[in-house]
Amino acid sequence: MRIAIAALLASATMLSPLMAQAPTPPAAAPAAPAAAPAAGDAAAGERVFAQCRACHQVGETARNLVGPNLNGLFGRQAGSVAGFNYSPAFKTPAVAEKVWSPENFAVYIRNPREVTPGTRMVFAGIRSENQIADLVAYLRQFAADGKRTQ
Numbered sequence: 001m002r003i004a005i006a007a008l009l010a011s012a013t014m015l016s017p018l019m020a021q022a023p024t025p026p027a028a029a030p031a032a033p034a035a036a037p038a039a040g041d042a043a044a045g046e047r048v049f050a051q052c053r054a055c056h057q058v059g060e061t062a063r064n065l066v067g068p069n070l071n072g073l074f075g076r077q078a079g080s081v082a083g084f085n086y087s088p089a090f091k092t093p094a095v096a097e098k099v100w101s102p103e104n105f106a107v108y109i110r111n112p113r114e115v116t117p118g119t120r121m122v123f124a125g126i127r128s129e130n131q132i133a134d135l136v137a138y139l140r141q142f143a144a145d146g147k148r149t150q
C-alpha cells in the first residue's frame with residue numbers, strides 16, 4: 001500500500017512538469033477579483049463565525065450582545081460602538097487609537113487576551129491562518145449599516 005502511494009506520488013511529480021507545459025486554453029478563466037491582503041473564503045468564514053455568535057452579531061438587525069456588533073469592522077475605530085459598555089482595557093489609548101484592519105484583527109483574534117490584557121472578550125483565539133482569512137472575508141462583507149456589500 002505504502003509502495004502504491006509512493007508510486008502515485010512519484011508519477012504525479014513526473015507528470016506535473018508536463019502539465020505545466022500544456023498550452024493555456026485561449027478562453028482563460030476571468031481574473032480573480034482584486035484579492036484582499038489575505039484572500040479568504042467568505043462562506044467558510046461564516047462557519048468560523050459560529051464561534052463568535054454567542055457574543056457577536058453582524059447584519060442589518062445586528063444588536064450588541066455580550067460583545068459589540070461587528071458591522072463595518074474594518075476601518076472602524078476599536079472600542080467605538082455606541083451603546084456598548086467596553087472594558088477599561090478597551091478604553092486605554094493603546095486600544096482606543098487602533099483602527100481595525102484585516103492585519104491587526106488577525107493578530108488580535110489569535111489570542112485576544114494576550115493582545116489586550118484585561119479584555120472582557122473571553123475567547124481562546126483562532127490559530128489557523130486559513131480560518132482567520134476566511135473570517136476576514138466573511139466580516140468584510142458587512143457595511144457599517146449591516147448591509148452586505150458583496
Ligand code: HEC
Binds near residue numbers: 052054055070090126
Ligand atoms: C464569550 C463572548 C465572546 C466571544 C465568543 C467572542 N467575543 Fe469578541 N468580544 C467580546 C466582548 C465582551 C468584547 C468587548 C471587549 C472588551 O470590552 O474588553 C469583544 C470585542 C471584540 C472585537 C473588538 C470590537 C470593537 O468594537 O473594537 C472584535 C473585533 C471581536 N470581539 C471579534 C470577535 C470574533 C471574530 C469572535 C469569534 C471568532 C469573537 N469576537 C468571539 C466577546 C466575545
